[in-house]
Amino acid sequence: MERLNLSLPLPCLKVNRDGRIVSYSALAEDHFDLSKAHIRSLVDEGSISKLGRISSESGPVPVKMELNMKTKKNPLVLFDVYLQWDTENRATMMFVQKDRSNEELIEKLASIQIRLASTDFELLEKKDELEQVLRRMDELSGPFIPLSDTLCMIPLFGDITADKINAISDSCLQSVFRGNYEAILFDLTAVGEVHADGIDKFIMLVKTLNFMTGNVIKLIGIKPNLAKELNHHHLDHWVQFNHSLKEELSTYLHH
Known part of the structure; x- marks a missing residue:
């Protein structure tokens, strides 16, 4: 050799x-x-x-x-x-x-995929946490407040969205079902923007409460933008409007 x-x-x-x-x-x-x-x-x-x-x-x-x-x-x-x-x-x-460049590239891609999978899982966990926080915020944006044995109020805060109305509907309906309320007031003074899907959900909630109690639902402090949306739905048989919460409450306090 x-x-x-x-x-x-x-x-x-x-x-x-x-x-x-x-x-x-x-x-x-x-x-x-x-x-x-x-x-x-x-x-x-x-x-x-x-x-x-x-x-x-x-x-x-x-x-x-x-x-x-x-x-x-x-x-x-x-x-x-x-x-x-x-x-x-x-x-x-x-x-x-x-x-070996292709093999090394495949190895790098596999490594990246593993990291991305881990990151995706972490992001998914964060997303779930965020959704829970947002849902809780929506629930707190429409608390059910019993004012007496026969009178309750639900003040709404912020934008009217489908998610928000969905979040408050369960507790609201359950509370009304367990009670014996003759008057239900929605205080809409602090409402911001009105979303189309949100107003649809809100009207459905109002009609459901009307059916459950047999009484007209009182809507208080309606702003022009919300009034414009509600007028399209012809709610005269289900709701009554009042611009002042103070006036509405004084009516019940003097009964």
């Missing part, structure tokens, strides 16, 4: 038909342990069967194959191997290490 006196950019071996290494390049010596002087000693067991092609191939046409090789730095490295026989029945083998 002799060293080739050629400056080659890739590891190169020359082997005979039996697989014995006849000569090698400097880079081949750097990459592989050539002490056994046989190509089989450099190839992983899973690729040994491919070595049969070395002895079966003939002629000057180059052949390409993939082999898992044992290197000095790594016990398993995938190479593209280019093989060509010469007239002396010696095969020149050039070894090109497979580009």
Whole structure:
């Protein structure tokens, strides 16, 4: 076994038909342990069967194959191997290490996906917490206040949204169901913007309360923007309007 006196950019071996290494390049010596002087000693067991092609191939046409090789730095490295026989029945083998950039990219993507999955889970937890806080805020924006055995009030604060009305409806309906209220007042003085889906839910709640009690629902302190929305729904049979909470309460206090 002799060293080739050629400056080659890739590891190169020359082997005979039996697989014995006849000569090698400097880079081949750097990459592989050539002490056994046989190509089989450099190839992983899973690729040994491919070595049969070395002895079966003939002629000057180059052949390409993939082999898992044992290197000095790594016990398993995938190479593209280019093989060509010469007239002396010696095969020149050039070894090109497979580009690991794709594998490294896949590993990085997998790592990113794991981090994203973890982040998504954390964000989902935060989202759930935020939704609970927002729901609690909606519930507190329409508290049910019993003023007497027969009189109750629900002041609404902030924008009228579907989420807010949904949040207050359960406690409101349950409280009215458990009581014996003859008058229900909605104080709308502190209402902000009015959302279309919110007003639909609000009207449904008002009509349900009217059906449960058989009494007209009192709407207090309505602003022009809310009055405009309510006028489209023709609520005369279900509600009465009063601009002043003080006036409405004084009516019941003097009974």
